[in-house]
Structures are given as structure tokens and as C-alpha cells.
Amino acid sequence: MLQSQLFTxxxxxxxxxxxxxxxxxxxxxxxxxxxxxxxxxxxxxxxRVMKKIENIIREEMVNIGGQEILMPVLxxxxxxxxxxxxxxxxxxxxxxxxxxxxEYALGPTHEEIIxxxxxxxxxxxxxxxxxxxxxxxxxxxxxxxKSGLLRGRxxxxxxxxxxxxxxxxxxxxxxxxxxxxxxxxxRAGIGDSTFLTFASGGSFSxxxxxxxxxxxxxxxxxxxxxKCRVAVxxxxxxxxxxxxxxxxxxxxxxxxIEVGNIFKLKTKYSTPFNLKYKDEKGVEKEVVMGCYGIxxxxxxxxxxxxxxxxxxxxxxxxxxxxxxxxxxxGEKNKAKCDKLYKTLSTYGRSTEGRQKAGIEVLYDxxxxxxxxxxxxxxxxxxxxxxxxxxEKTGGKVEIKKRNEGKARLVDEGELLNLLIN
RNA sequence: CGGAGAGUAGUAUAAUGGUAGUAUAUAUGCUUUGGGAGCAUACGGUCCGAGUUCGAUUCUCGGCUCUCCGACCA
Numbered sequence: 001m002l003q004s005q006l007f008t009x010x011x012x013x014x015x016x017x018x019x020x021x022x023x024x025x026x027x028x029x030x031x032x033x034x035x036x037x038x039x040x041x042x043x044x045x046x047x048r049v050m051k052k053i054e055n056i057i058r059e060e061m062v063n064i065g066g067q068e069i070l071m072p073v074l075x076x077x078x079x080x081x082x083x084x085x086x087x088x089x090x091x092x093x094x095x096x097x098x099x100x101x102x103e104y105a106l107g108p109t110h111e112e113i114i115x116x117x118x119x120x121x122x123x124x125x126x127x128x129x130x131x132x133x134x135x136x137x138x139x140x141x142x143x144x145x146k147s148g149l150l151r152g153r154x155x156x157x158x159x160x161x162x163x164x165x166x167x168x169x170x171x172x173x174x175x176x177x178x179x180x181x182x183x184x185x186x187r188a189g190i191g192d193s194t195f196l197t198f199a200s201g202g203s204f205s206x207x208x209x210x211x212x213x214x215x216x217x218x219x220x221x222x223x224x225x226x227k228c229r230v231a232v233x234x235x236x237x238x239x240x241x242x243x244x245x246x247x248x249x250x251x252x253x254x255x256x257i258e259v260g261n262i263f264k265l266k267t268k269y270s271t272p273f274n275l276k277y278k279d280e281k282g283v284e285k286e287v288v289m290g291c292y293g294i295x296x297x298x299x300x301x302x303x304x305x306x307x308x309x310x311x312x313x314x315x316x317x318x319x320x321x322x323x324x325x326x327x328x329x330g331e332k333n334k335a336k337c338d339k340l341y342k343t344l345s346t347y348g349r350s351t352e353g354r355q356k357a358g359i360e361v362l363y364d365x366x367x368x369x370x371x372x373x374x375x376x377x378x379x380x381x382x383x384x385x386x387x388x389x390x391e392k393t394g395g396k397v398e399i400k401k402r403n404e405g406k407a408r409l410v411d412e413g414e415l416l417n418l419l420i421n
Numbered sequence: 422c423g424g425a426g427a428g429u430a431g432u433a434u435a436a437u438g439g440u441a442g443u444a445u446a447u448a449u450g451c452u453u454u455g456g457g458a459g460c461a462u463a464c465g466g467u468c469c470g471a472g473u474u475c476g477a478u479u480c481u482c483g484g485c486u487c488u489c490c491g492a493c494c495a
Contacts, residue, residue: 012445012457013433017426017488037487091494109495143422143493151494200495208495219494263495293495330454372456379456390455398455 001322003364003377006030008043010377020217022301023148025313029380031321038145038152045381046300048321050156053296054135056187056318057158060180064173066133066160071113073136077103079112083272091140106139111265111291114161115273122287125165125279129173133160135296147217149301150257156296164288165277170264177292181211181260188299189316190306194259197222198244199233201264207236207244208263212256215305220258223251231256257302265289307403313382314403322362324419325383327374329390331367337389338365340397340412347416359419378402385419 008030015034018024026032031046042050058068077094080086086094086105093106107113114132121127138157145151160177164170178196185194190213197210212222212231221234225243232244232251242249270276270287279285300319307314317323324344328337344359362383364374371390378386379402388398388407397415400407410418 009446010457011432015487016428016433019489034487111495140494144491146489210495261495265495291495327455369454370456370458371454372458374457375455376457388455392455 001362003362004366006044006362008045010380018148020146020148020150020301021308022150022217022304025304025308025380026148026301029313029377029382032149036153038142039154040149040152040297045321049300049315049319050296052319052321053188053299054156054158057184057294057296058135060183060187061131061133061158061160063183064176064180065131067131068134069132070134070136071107071110071117073107073139075105075107075113077105079116080105082116083112083269085112091142093139093141108138108140109157109291109293110134110159111161111269111289115269115275115289118161118163118287119273119275122163122275122277124277128163128165128277128287129169131160131162131173133158133292146219147301149297150217150305151219152297155298158294158296160292162290162292163275164290165279165285167264167266167288170266170288170290174262174264174290177262177290178209181262181292181294184294185211185213185259187318188303189318190259190299190303193306195222195224195229195231195256197231197233197256197258198236199261200235205264205266208261210256210258211260213259213302213306214254215257215302216255217305218255218257220256222254222256224254225251257298257305259299259302260292260294262292263290265291308382311376312380315382315384317384320382320384322360322383324359324361324385324387325378325381326361326363326387327378327389328363328365329371329374329388333389333391334365337363340387340389341365343412344416344419347420387415 010030011028014024015027018027026046027034030043031049033041033043035041077086091108094103096103122130135156135158137154139154142151142153145153162170162173164173185191193214195212197212198207199210201207210233212220222231223237224231225246225248227248228243228245230243230245243251266288267286270289275287276284277287303316303319304313307316326337326341328334341361341363345361347358382402384402386400386402393409396409396411398407398409399415399418
């Protein structure tokens with residue numbers, strides 16, 4: 001991608017009044033734009049990050065048997081009346097059609113849609129277990145939005161729903177889902193600061209589990225057992241002030257961002273929707289359910305909260321909008337830069353039928369920008385590898401990682417080796 | 422939902438009951454290219470409504486919006 005053609009520009013100043021680091025940096029660098037409080041446009045850079053996060057999550061969900069679907073955001077009142085949540089779910093956006101008396105909701109979560117949907121296809125024990133998920137934007141009428149991408153009214157979420165013949169099967173799958181969630185957060189680069197956290201289980205389970213990323217920007221108080229790398233949410237600390245794994249009473253108070261939540265619904269939604277199956281003996285039984293959510297946009301904000309310095313964002317390579325930021329200094333070097341850009345971005349594409357995607361490069365080819373401006377933008381945008389070609393680099397290329405201070409000169413062969421491995 | 426603060430060019434800021442200033446961005450020209458370059462010229466602004474006033478961006482009231490704190494939160 002040529003930076004001269006990028007839709008967005010960086011800003012020198014953070015928007016007025018915006019205190020959350022993720023909001024400041026993502027807006028300044030041109031990843032997102034705020035439309036109203038808690039509602040953002042994802043710009044080209046932000047969209048690339050979002051797609052990478054999405055793909056990581058998709059792979060992990062498919063890996064535990066998830067089948068992807070897409071349910072409607074626009075939903076009828078009836079489904080919400082069936083569970084009694086039309087009147088009690090405060091965060092539900094509700095409205096009436098201008099042409100009729102029909103009332104609708106914008107989906108904040110999809111138990112009310114997936115449960116009756118599943119009735120069409122789950123009739124027998126032979127149809128179980130089954131797992132479906134979707135990735136889409138959700139709407140919640142939050143009393144108070146806050147902290148940039150961390151709590152919004154419209155946000156991206158992955159929600160997976162599992163259907164089982166009995167609780168034992170749910171329990172087994174729940175553990176698999178837990179592991180898949182760890183994989184997601186590890187791959188997204190925040191594994192080191194993300195803790196499995198025991199939280200309220202509602203009326204049907206003792207616990208649910210949250211995945212909490214330690215951050216000052218977090219809104220939850222959690223108590224971390226450093227031995228077991230698990231934590232307890234403050235909401236249940238009255239009844240549980242010791243580590244549930246090892247009994248350790250010496251827990252450390254921290255603030256966390258809830259980046260994921262897994263929950264055993266059991267029959268909470270199968271009952272109102274009459275979601276049943278026939279077992280081997282022909283006896284009707286209720287389907288047992290689980291639900292598993294990850295907020296993608298919140299995850300993106302969390303990654304920025306965890307990975308930044310005073311100059312800008314430091315993206316983990318797995319979710320960075322580009323792998324390489326190539327900076328060309330001086331018009332005299334343009335031909336050299338163009339050539340390297342072409343080499344990198346087409347690398348491996350046509351060699352002996354191997355299908356490689358090429359290296360993702362943002363090429364700062366802007367004539368008018370000064371060296372300082374280009375460096376400042378590179379630091380702000382936070383792409384993992386910065387390459388520079390200038391008068392000083394001679395026949396070589398300077399390479400510097402965003403999270404390291406030192407730059408060094410390499411030749412093209414070494415460069416390719418570094419970037420491919 | 423309770424409380425607090427704030428709305429002035431694209432962005433960030435200053436000032437004023439009487440012609441709204443600066444920086445940056447943008448446009449043009451020239452110079453410049455290793456840490457947000459220089460000179461010149463140009464373009465561009467007081468959230469909405471009502472009230473007070475000869476006159477309101479400024480004062481008063483109402484509304485809307487944003488941010489923060491708290492409460493709430495599958």
C-alpha cells in the first residue's frame with residue numbers, strides 16, 4: 001500500500017477531551033473515527049487490524065468445531081418477549097416501525113435468535129452436539145460508554161453457541177472452548193497479561209469464566225493468583241476470597257478489561273423456546289447450551305492499551321495492519337525504494353507455483369513529508385518492522401523493530417530472511 | 422441514572438458585551454530531506470434555540486453533544 005494514497009492522515013494532536021489511550025492513539029493514527037460516543041468507523045488501517053483479529057478468532061472457533069453463520073441484527077419483539085427480556089434488558093435498543101405498530105430490537109446478543117433457529121435442525125440426539133458462531137456488530141444501549149473501544153454502543157463481537165445432549169458433554173466442550181480462548185489471546189499478543197477469571201455464574205452455574213487483560217484502563221477489579229495465573233472477579237469476592245485452583249489467600253488486586261466470557265447457559269434458553277431433542281429411547285429432553293463471547297473491537301482497544309509507548313502504538317505482528325513500514329528518504333532514492341517495495345510485496349508470489357501472499361508493506365512514498373514526519377508517523381502507526389532507504393544506507397537497508405531501539409543495516413538477502421522467518 | 426467538566430477554523434488552542442488571534446492542516450510558489458523543516462501568499466471558525474442588550478461568541482435560561490467519576494452491566 002502506498003502511503004501517499006492512503007485514505008487517512010495522521011493527526012498531531014489527540015482529540016479534545018479524549019483520555020483513553022486506545023482512543024487517542026487509534027484516532028490520531030487513523031485507525032478509527034468517532035461518529036458518536038461509543039460508535040466508531042473503522043478506517044483502512046483499523047479494518048486491516050480488525051480482519052486479522054477476526055481471522056485468528058475464526059480459525060480457533062473452526063478448530064473446535066464451530067460453524068460460521070450470520071444472524072440478523074434486526075430482530076422482532078416476540079423473541080425477546082419469549083424470554084422476558086424485552087422489558088428487563090436495559091441495554092436493548094428498541095424501536096417501532098414508522099409504517100406499522102411492529103416493534104423491533106437491535107441485537108445485543110443472540111440467544112433469542114439462535115435458540116428458536118436451532119429448533120429447525122436439532123430434533124434428535126444424533127444432531128448433537130453442534131456448535132455455531134458468528135462475527136458481527138452488536139448494539140447495546142449502554143448507560144455510559146467509555147474508554148474508546150473498550151465500551152461502546154456498537155461493537156464487533158464473536159458469539160459462539162454450543163448445543164449438547166447433557167451437562168457432561170457441555171462441561172467437556174466448555175474446557176475446549178476455554179483452551180481456544182487462550183489460543184486467541186496468545187495469538188493476539190496479549191496472552192501474558194490475560195487471566196482466566198472466575199466470575200458470577202448467574203442462577204444456573206456457580207461460576208462463569210471471564211478472560212481479563214490487566215490494564216489500568218480496565219473497569220473490572222480482579223484478584224490475581226500469580227501461582228495459578230487465574231483471577232477472581234470482585235463481583236464474587238465476598239463469597240470467594242481465595243484462589244479457586246490452589247486455595248492461595250494472597251491474591252493481588254488488579255484492574256482488568258474483560259476481553260472474553262464463556263458461560264454455561266444450560267437450559268436457560270432451551271426452556272422458553274422449547275428446544276428439545278429425542279434421546280436414544282425416544283424420550284424428549286431439553287437441549288443443554290453454552291455461550292462464548294469475544295468482543296473484537298474491545299480486544300483491539302485492549303491490545304493498544306497493553307502495547308504502546310509515548311510515541312504511539314506497538315502492534316503485535318499477528319494483528320498489525322502491515323508487517324513492514326518502508327520509509328523512503330530523499331527523492332534520489334525513490335527508484336531503489338520502489339524496487340524494494342515491489343520485491344517485498346510480491347515476494348514468493350510466482351515462484352514455482354508456490355502460493356505465498358507476499359509481505360504486507362506500507363510504503364511511505366510521500367514526496368512532501370519530511371524525514372521527521374515520516375518517522376513520527378511510523379512510530380505512531382506502530383507497524384512491527386521499519387525499513388529505511390536513504391543517502392546513508394548505501395546499497396543496504398536499515399531495519400528497526402518498533403519495540404526495539406536499535407536499527408541496523410542489512411542487505412536484501414538478509415532482510416528477506418528476517419522478514420520471512 | 423446521579424455527579425462534575427467542556428463545546429471557538431479540518432485538528433488543537435487564545436481572547437473579547439462592539440473588526441475573533443495563534444499553531445497545525447489544506448492550496449500555490451521557491452528552498453529543504455535522518456526525528457513532526459523554512460519563507461511568502463491564500464483559504465477557513467464562535468453547537469442549536471430563546472431571553473437580556475443599541476449590539477451576545479462572551480451574560481441568563483433551555484436543549485443537544487462530548488469527556489471524566491460513580492452506580493449499573495452475560
